[in-house]
Amino acid sequence: xxxxxxxASGHAADHDHHHxxxxxxxxxxxxHKVIGLQYFFTGVALGVLGALMSYVFRxxxxxxxxxxxxxxxxxxxxxxxxxxxxxxxxxxxxAMPVLVAAFGNFLIPLMIGCDDMVFPRLNRLSFxxxxxxxxxxxxxxxxxxxxxxxxxxxxxxxxxxxAYNMTPxxxxxxxxxxxxxxxxxxxxxxxxxxxxxNSRSPGMKMYDIPIVVWFIVxxxxxxxASVGPLVAGAIxxxxxxxxxxxxxxxxxxxxxxxxxxxxxxxxxxxxxxxLLPAMGIVAEVMVVFSRKKLFAYKxxxxxxxxxxxxxxFVWAHHQFxxxxxxxxxxxxxxxxxLISIPIAEMCFVYIATLFGxxxxxxxxxxxxxxxxxxxxxxxxxxxxxxASGSDIxxxxxxxxxxxxxxxxxxxxxxxxxxxxxYWFPKYTGRVMNETLGKIHFWGTVIPFNLIFIPLFxxxASGxxxxxxxxxxxxxxxxxxxxxxxxxxxxxxxxxLLVQVxxxxxxxxxxxxxKKVDNNPWxxxxxxxxxxxxxxxxxxxxxxxxxxxxxxYSTPNRAKDYWPQNEPV
Amino acid sequence: xxxxxIAHAPQDDHQxxxxxxxxYVKIWALLMFLxxxxxxxxxxxxxxxxxxxxxxxxxxxxVIVAGYFMHLKIEKRFITYMLLGMLAMVxxxxxxxxxxxxxxxxxxxxxxxxxxxxxxxLEEIKKLGESGEHH
Amino acid sequence: MATYAQPIATRRRASGIPTGRLAMWWLLGSEIVIFxxxxxxxxxxRHSYDHWHVAASHTNTVxxxxxxxxxxxxxxxxxxxxxxxxxxxxxxxxxxxxxxIGGGLTFLMIKSVEWTMEISKGYTLPSNLxxxxxxxxxxxxxxxxxxxxxxxxxxxxxxxKGRNLQRVELVGLYWHFVDIVWIFLFPLLYIAK
Numbered sequence: 001x002x003x004x005x006x007x008a009s010g011h012a013a014d015h016d017h018h019h020x021x022x023x024x025x026x027x028x029x030x031x032h033k034v035i036g037l038q039y040f041f042t043g044v045a046l047g048v049l050g051a052l053m054s055y056v057f058r059x060x061x062x063x064x065x066x067x068x069x070x071x072x073x074x075x076x077x078x079x080x081x082x083x084x085x086x087x088x089x090x091x092x093x094x095a096m097p098v099l100v101a102a103f104g105n106f107l108i109p110l111m112i113g114c115d116d117m118v119f120p121r122l123n124r125l126s127f128x129x130x131x132x133x134x135x136x137x138x139x140x141x142x143x144x145x146x147x148x149x150x151x152x153x154x155x156x157x158x159x160x161x162x163a164y165n166m167t168p169x170x171x172x173x174x175x176x177x178x179x180x181x182x183x184x185x186x187x188x189x190x191x192x193x194x195x196x197x198n199s200r201s202p203g204m205k206m207y208d209i210p211i212v213v214w215f216i217v218x219x220x221x222x223x224x225a226s227v228g229p230l231v232a233g234a235i236x237x238x239x240x241x242x243x244x245x246x247x248x249x250x251x252x253x254x255x256x257x258x259x260x261x262x263x264x265x266x267x268x269x270x271x272x273x274x275l276l277p278a279m280g281i282v283a284e285v286m287v288v289f290s291r292k293k294l295f296a297y298k299x300x301x302x303x304x305x306x307x308x309x310x311x312x313f314v315w316a317h318h319q320f321x322x323x324x325x326x327x328x329x330x331x332x333x334x335x336x337x338l339i340s341i342p343i344a345e346m347c348f349v350y351i352a353t354l355f356g357x358x359x360x361x362x363x364x365x366x367x368x369x370x371x372x373x374x375x376x377x378x379x380x381x382x383x384x385x386x387a388s389g390s391d392i393x394x395x396x397x398x399x400x401x402x403x404x405x406x407x408x409x410x411x412x413x414x415x416x417x418x419x420x421x422y423w424f425p426k427y428t429g430r431v432m433n434e435t436l437g438k439i440h441f442w443g444t445v446i447p448f449n450l451i452f453i454p455l456f457x458x459x460a461s462g463x464x465x466x467x468x469x470x471x472x473x474x475x476x477x478x479x480x481x482x483x484x485x486x487x488x489x490x491x492x493x494x495x496l497l498v499q500v501x502x503x504x505x506x507x508x509x510x511x512x513x514k515k516v517d518n519n520p521w522x523x524x525x526x527x528x529x530x531x532x533x534x535x536x537x538x539x540x541x542x543x544x545x546x547x548x549x550x551x552y553s554t555p556n557r558a559k560d561y562w563p564q565n566e567p568v
Numbered sequence: 569x570x571x572x573x574i575a576h577a578p579q580d581d582h583q584x585x586x587x588x589x590x591x592y593v594k595i596w597a598l599l600m601f602l603x604x605x606x607x608x609x610x611x612x613x614x615x616x617x618x619x620x621x622x623x624x625x626x627x628x629x630x631v632i633v634a635g636y637f638m639h640l641k642i643e644k645r646f647i648t649y650m651l652l653g654m655l656a657m658v659x660x661x662x663x664x665x666x667x668x669x670x671x672x673x674x675x676x677x678x679x680x681x682x683x684x685x686x687x688x689x690l691e692e693i694k695k696l697g698e699s700g701e702h703h
Numbered sequence: 704m705a706t707y708a709q710p711i712a713t714r715r716r717a718s719g720i721p722t723g724r725l726a727m728w729w730l731l732g733s734e735i736v737i738f739x740x741x742x743x744x745x746x747x748x749r750h751s752y753d754h755w756h757v758a759a760s761h762t763n764t765v766x767x768x769x770x771x772x773x774x775x776x777x778x779x780x781x782x783x784x785x786x787x788x789x790x791x792x793x794x795x796x797x798x799x800x801x802x803x804i805g806g807g808l809t810f811l812m813i814k815s816v817e818w819t820m821e822i823s824k825g826y827t828l829p830s831n832l833x834x835x836x837x838x839x840x841x842x843x844x845x846x847x848x849x850x851x852x853x854x855x856x857x858x859x860x861x862x863x864k865g866r867n868l869q870r871v872e873l874v875g876l877y878w879h880f881v882d883i884v885w886i887f888l889f890p891l892l893y894i895a896k
Contacts, residue, residue, distance in 0.1 A: 030707065109712060116710035118722045186733050194726040199712035224729070225657045228736025232744065232843075239839060244829035247744070250681035253689070253752065253832040258744060261665040265740075312660060325667040325674040542711065589783055596779040603775065607768050610894055622890035630883045633775075637782045638879045644720055647728045654732045658739030662746065669747040682751070689754050 030120035031536045033427070035127050036105035039097045046134060047094035047412075051496055053086040062482070062489040064469035076468045077166065080149030083466065085137070087152030088174070091270070092181050093134055095412035099277040100223070101130070101185065103419055104192050104216040110426070110527035110534065111210045113201030113543045113565070118194050126188040133180035136173055143169035151466065153263055156248035156256045160240040172241050179234040182227050189220035201526065201565075204545035207297060208564065210525050211549075212280030215304055219276040222308050226269035233262035260322055264315040271407070272311040276304055278415035279346060282368045285422050286350060287550050288523045289365035290357025291560055294550040295349050303349070307342040314339055320388045321395045329388040336386035343379060347372060363437030367418035370445045371410045378406030381456070396466070399459025402452045409448055417444070417502070424506075425520045429532040430513030436505040443498030450491035454484045522561045525549045529565050595636045602629050727873045731880045734847075738884050741843065742891065745836045749895075758833040759895070761826060766817040767893035770810050771885060777806025778882045781855075781875040788871035793862045796871050800859040803878065807852040814845060837892055844888060847881045 026034060060074040067073050074082070105123065109116055117123045140147040148170040150159040159175075162168035196217045200209065236247040237259065246252030248259050287294045294300065316324055316332040350372060359365065381403040384390050394400060417440075424432050463476055470476040470485070519528040530539050543565035551562040602625050609621025635641045640648055672679045672686075713722050720728075749755060784799030818838075828838045855874045861867045 114710070114712040114715065116712050118710070118713045118715075119726065120710060121707065190726050190729045190733070193729055194722055195712060197718040198720070198722050198725060199715040200717045204717075224733045225654060225736060228654075228657070228733060228738075229661050229740025229743070231737045232741035235839065235843065236741075236744070239828070239835065245835040245839075246829070246832055247835060250679070251685065253682065253685040253748070255669050255679075255682065255748075258665070258669050258747070261661070261668065262740065262744070265661050265664070312657065313664075316664060323668075323677060325671075325677065327675060328664070328667045537710075587786075589786065592779055592782050592786070596775065599775050600772070603768065603771055606890060606894060607764065618895070622894040626886050626890050629775075629886045633778060633879050633883050633886070637778055638876055643728075644718070647720070650728065650732055651735065654735040655739065657736055658743055661740060662743045665743070665747060669744075670750055672751055686752065686754065689752075693754060693757050 028124065030116070030124055032105045032109050032117045032120065032123060033534060033538075035123050036102045037427075038127050039105060039130070040102035042131060042134060043094050043097035043102060046089050047098070048499075049138075050086050050089035050094060051499075053082045053089075055492060055496060057082045057086070058489040058492050060468070061470065062486040064471050077146060077149055079468050080151075080466075081141070081147035081167070081170065084149050084151050084174075085140075085147050088137065088178070090408070090412065091152065091274075092178060093137065095274045095408065096181075096185060097130060098416055099274050099281075099412060100216060100219055101126075101188055103212070103277055103281065104188070104220070106423070106427075107210075107527065108192055108195055108213055108216065109199070110530060110538060111213050111525050112196060112199065112204060113526040113539065113545060114195070114199040115537045115539065115542060117191050118199055119191050122187055123191050126184045126191065129180055129187070130184035133177045133184060136177040136180065140167075140170045140173045140177070143173065145169050148174040153267070154237070154259075155263075156237065156240065156259050157250075160237060160248050160256075162241065172238065175234050175238050175241070179231060179238075182231055182234075185220075185223060186227065189224050192217055192220045193224075201543050201545045204564075207301075208545055208548050210280075211283045211294065211297070211300060212277065214301055215276040215280030215283075218304055218308050219273045222269045222276075222311065223273045226266045226273075226312065229262045230266040233259060257319070257322055257324065260319050261316070264318045265312075267318065268315040269308075269311045272307060274411050275407070276308070278371065278411040279304070281415050281419040281422070282371050283350065283353075284523075284525070285364045285368040285418050286353055287552065288422075288521050289360045289362055289368075290354050291552045292353055292357035293552055295352040295355075297548065297550065300346060300349055303342045303345050307339065307346075310335065310339045310342065314386075317386050317388070317391070320391045326388075333386060333388045337383065340379060340383065340386075347376065362421070363432070363434055363441055364418050364421035366438070366441045367414050367421065370441070371414045371418065374406060374410040374414060374445070374448070378403060378408075378410065381406060394459065396464055397459035398455045398463045398465060401465050402455035402459060405452050405455075409452075414445070414448075417441075420506075422521070423527075424509065425516050426527055426530075426532050426534070428510055428513065429515060430509055431516050431520060432509040432513060433505050436501055440498060440501045440505065443501065444495060447491045447495035447498065451488050451495065454488045454491075458484055458488075519563075522559075524551060524561050524563050526564050529563055592637070595632060599629055599632060602632075721869060723869060723873050724876070727876050731876065734880060734884075738840075738843070738887075741836075741840055742887065745840065745891065748832060748836070749891075752832075755833045758826075758831055759892070761821070761824070762837065762893050763817055763820070764893045766813055767889050770813050771889045773806050773810045773813065774882045774885050777803045777810070778879050780806060781871075781878045785872045785875045788862060788868040791865070791868065793865040793868065796868070797859050797863040800855050800862065800871065800874075804852045804855050804859075807848050807855075810848060811845060814841070840888055840892065844881065844884055847884070851878050851881050 026038075029035060029038075056068050056071045056074060057079055059068040059071075060079055065073075105117070145162075145167040148154070148159070148165065148167050150165045150167075150171065154171075154174070158164050159171055162171065165171050196209070196213060236245070239245040240247050240249065240254075246254045248254045248256045250256060283294060283300065313335040314332060316328055317336045320329050320332075381399070385394055385400060385403060421432055421437055424430070458481065461481060463470065463481070467473070467476070470482070516532070518530065518532050521528070526543055526545065527534075529543055544567075545564050546567055547562065547564055549564055553560045554562055606621050606625040606629075609625070610618045612618070634651075640651075667674065672682050716722060718725060780799050781803040784796045784803065787793075787795035787799060826834050828835055851874065854877065858867070858870045858874050862871055
């Protein structure tokens, strides 16, 4: 057998025995699981920071001019930099590292049955560059002029000239941090793609790969194919800021709309870069907790590829009012509405998977179901914005803001919680507390809707996204509108407080949770055949793969699951 | 499974035949010839011909380097498709952006600032030319 | 820090391509989009600004052509290094690798002489959008040349001892890519006037 030869010639045996210090085990580790944890905790720490920022600027909106408890007075420039960095952090330093890097690092080698990533040292380098970029971003709050305040899209000329944005250091360091972050994920992405292509366990064919692994790798490819122009654009913007070039300065021949194209050529596929891993996590959770084969595996896979391809053709719908040519607006309206087809198809396939299954409403499953329900609202409201005619009225209002939070919160928060509750036993050998988990679930999902449904109404009544104080504008300062703003802010505070339950549950369960065996959910995929927690090297004997990942409730079998590594 | 053995076969880097140093020197000579063509092309002072000798030859040179020096010809096919896919992304970016950046006016819009920049630049060039004549 | 042991994953090759080469191809794929994006930005402006040919006429075709010659020749040298490595002749590969590094150095020296001449004439990075693109594109390319030279120097000493011979091919692929980028930069910046 091939794997015995591998184990003998390999190093799996000498992995787990030598004593390692804290530094080499947790800080400079080469183990993909530890690097995944590093990404996870760095991402979550920054995510908490971003969430607290939203508390500060929501309070300023609801009670303008008053001191925010725990922060103090919010000046307009601080308000701008808080909004900018909330967006930047949540997309680039929370959603990306947690969904793609953390889950990718942890899941890919385990689920395809090999002992590590193909390039462990490159993997560590990727995290170190990412960590450096996070430090640079945080440092912008402490440099002269404060953090960058030109919105997370950094449109020039505002972002290109210190005379306009008043943050000579903040804007430059922002660009540097974002560019470094891209480099980190490019390195990580190459590692993911190569690992999946080359290191699958013997016998694992194209359609035996778990959906979540497929989706994370497709997301890495999307990222790689879309980020290039923006890397070049970041260098151009940096030169505009510091060396006096005029790439984006119309008075000297440049064009600010060029940056918008560079940014959104990456920025829109980026939505699918984070959506696909989330969809993958949800697929794994749903299949296991409804004890049914994933409905139409190949359809799901090719739909995801189609989504990825289409996602490159829609970017200019972010620029309908930026002065782009109206004929291009027609094209991009059609493609934007087209992309709802594969996504809707995927939702139908997931519902078909649930149909007729024996469903267990565990916390992970509840989060997975909530993802579907909430993302649906996000998708449907997107149609108003994808059609260029209506977008002219909705653009840059709270309607847009509520729309993309209805897509990003299910992706980056609800699906991540589903994944954490589901794979926690593999990381620790213990399960998380279900009662606390359900309190956390309802306490997250209900306030989330109470935050953003009011914002749809505010947007429809014309509230612009980037206003420091609505009381300065008579049309927006009407008392009932202000009441809606205050209501949404209270819902936000409740949602933030409920997250404390999650962290208590997480850290309590790591040390005191109920112990379980290697496969508590009776799942098929290969990671559940490894010990919990898996040692460095993952498997005692590297597994072979004999069948697809979703053989549940197969007729004429005693057990309702059929692990991929069981020969018969 | 058949793939258990195939997946771990130790060698078999390239499927095709291997060439001697002479072959690569010949390819290099061909590249040198193309380089000379691309340098001499503009001397014919025919814009269309310059375009072909400059960019057509560049594409040919790139294909030769990729095909023979990088061994893309005997590499697995999907690598070529992947690289072409990435090139298609570049083309897509150009196509989607050209309507706004490449052109200075279109349906119901004119990029006034950039027209002014062209006028200003042409004046500067004229001035430079005049001062050059005085010297 | 624990000593590094290569995982089994690195040695598997389900795709039929060795892991290192596969990763290198993906790296080059991502580089295509980076350089492609920059060159497309240049082209978008180049077409709408006819008057740029005045600025472009100040670029020195001779320097550009000599540099193309140098890079193409160094590409030949690195493919010969790869061939030597494949027939397990580490010493020969070492010599070819250092000849290639020499080619890279020549390229950079010519480049710096050229840039010094242009800067002394007053054509600097911010002086005009054409020059901005000229220095940015050539500068990013030059940084890739330097990276390739450093990688080759690191690889060469292992190769001399007969270890990790497959890495010669990988740095070679990277070097050829840098060469191809220059093949496109040459007509874009020097010939099309």
